[in-house]
Amino acid sequence: MTRRTVRLSDVADAAGTSAKTVSRVVNGDHRVSMETRKRVQDEVDRLGYRVDLMARSLRKGVDDTVGVVVPTIGDPFFATMVEEIEGIALEQNLEVFIARGSRSLGIEQRVIERMLARRVAGLIIAPFMADFTFLANRNTPVVFLDRHASGLDSDVVLVDDFAESKKVVHHLASYGHTRIALIVDNLGVETSRKRRDGYLAAHRELGLPIDESLEFRECINAEVAEARTWEILALPETPTAIFSTRAETSLGVVRAQHHGNRTDIAMVSFGDFEAADILTPAITVLDHNPRILARIAMERLVVLMRGDEMCVPSETIVPLHLIERGSGEITPSTVAVSA
Amino acid sequence: MTRRTVRLSDVADAAGTSAKTVSRVVNGDHRVSMETRKRVQDEVDRLGYRVDLMARSLRKGVDDTVGVVVPTIGDPFFATMVEEIEGIALEQNLEVFIARGSRSLGIEQRVIERMLARRVAGLIIAPFMADFTFLANRNTPVVFLDRHASGLDSDVVLVDDFAESKKVVHHLASYGHTRIALIVDNLGVETSRKRRDGYLAAHRELGLPIDESLEFRECINAEVAEARTWEILALPETPTAIFSTRAETSLGVVRAQHHGNRTDIAMVSFGDFEAADILTPAITVLDHNPRILARIAMERLVVLMRGDEMCVPSETIVPLHLIERGSGEITPSTVAVSA
DNA sequence: CTACCTCAGGTCAACGATTACCTACCTGAA
DNA sequence: TTCAGGTAGGTAATCGTTGACCTGAGGTAG
Known part of the structure; x- marks a missing residue:
């Protein structure tokens, strides 16, 4: 048998x-x-x-596979990226390896090394925190997604976190807000740092005072963001707006706002999320669309893998649109005076 | 160089x-x-x-990889499953291939064939609609997740859709509801069919009249579910409760309820979703937890791959809990009389 | 002193497909 | 008639690793 x-x-x-x-x-x-x-x-x-694709690949020296490394797979943002990449891969008759890069230190390098040992034809990496110098002497094409990678000069597809964040603060300021709380992840993460820098730069441009007590770092997930938001709500002088720099943390912010009955505080999210449009008020977001980013990255990778020419690493910046749904257009006057 | x-x-x-x-x-x-x-x-x-893992695998006859096929990757339910599987795979030093099985007819078989050609050590499949007889003579271990597969007697990890759905209807009935609308996907899908069967069975058990006009089929995504919900809201005699049989469609239902200002209608979702707890009212859900399912399936697969003994295919049923958050505990008396 | 065992290490073939390089044979133009 | 060139197909080597099997040295028990 x-x-x-x-x-x-x-x-x-x-x-x-x-x-x-x-x-x-x-x-x-x-x-x-x-x-x-x-x-x-x-x-x-x-x-x-x-x-037998194993045998064929051994002979040919490369495998028709691409490796995809993202910080977390369950996060809808990255899950959607993976879905888009998989779709293009199928068209190109490529198989997709998936691995998670966050979790613990060094894990990112480890999973990538394993993929290289498999002779993947290319890699798409949404970097977590690692240094990528170990990839330098390999000749496997790599495209970075969402963030720059340190230690390796390679193609990258991302958004202008700095400028987009400034845009958000300018938007809130145009509605009269001067006390804007910032919910941000670990500043060791490039995107987080740049978003915060944009937040600060906008304050300077607008001549707004910078109140460090309104900056909440290390909001690594929805739970932490929710806890910080509770702290915000308990501040003697409540800010009139909150800028959440990641879709995941936005959920925590909104959760606290709703449970604390403080939906009168303006709120803008960097990144859209499900249900953002059915909440009351609906959430104003920067539409950080993972599909577009993934598609561009994958198309770029396919070109690199064909290897017709050794092109110089390019940087693609995808512009974002602000979707005004209500929560970002609340004026400070409506915010209840805290006890 | x-x-x-x-x-x-x-x-x-x-x-x-x-x-x-x-x-x-x-x-x-x-x-x-x-x-x-x-x-x-x-x-x-x-x-x-x-x-060189290619060479090693060629020699050994199997590759240390598992193939994961899910209907859609972007859907948080399946994305979370994949994340859980990847976590266990890493512990076991296995690599994960990912592919989407929905999309078009026959695609599921195609992606699986490709994985077999790669000599994956095992497969975890959340079936879409295909027939799996083509897998019968292969000796690659397979565990089905979330649904039974036709044409192949293999291990399967799922929930008792029939009984769980009955539970929901009994719950709603205990709050006095007699007119309960059903939002359901294509009945060709096993889970959908069983959930509907459970809905009907509960009606019979309770002696409730079955009104076919309250059954909305082919709700394949949130958009369709939203449209159907608008129809529900426009019915001359509005039902007092809605049972959405998938988390994804629940989002559409809730969207229509909120935009139509009809959150007075009770609602229960088969499957939890983000933001379900911050809506007003918060949504009562059957907690269909993808991590637990994935973990059991993967652990089972690891056993099969070790192949110590040729165990008979087993079926694991994971019981679900109803999380009462409010929307499912609304009584019919509070429902506004329609115009 | 022989028989047997263990240890450290080596040889060779095979996993299955492909690439580089041949071999016939046939056609057509010089 | 002869030679260049194309067509259909074959042969052998190779990709990098491992499993099956072998060897020689040294130890030990009888």
């Missing part, structure tokens, strides 16, 4: 030809006569032959 | 031993003296040698 794998030579024996000819038929090489082709094809079907 | 791959024999030459000995060192075989081991290890480090 344990039927041994059918291989090229088995088909060749059955069809009375050489393995090479079967290989030609299977790979659509034209140097085979019609009749031979048919005879071989019949045997292929009858025996249920399928190429 | 294009440094050729360092292989076992290169290290062997440098260390003055045979390739086999290097292999032994690399694989931690004990039949090597301390000094030889050290000498080899030094050369491995110096030359930057890394195993």
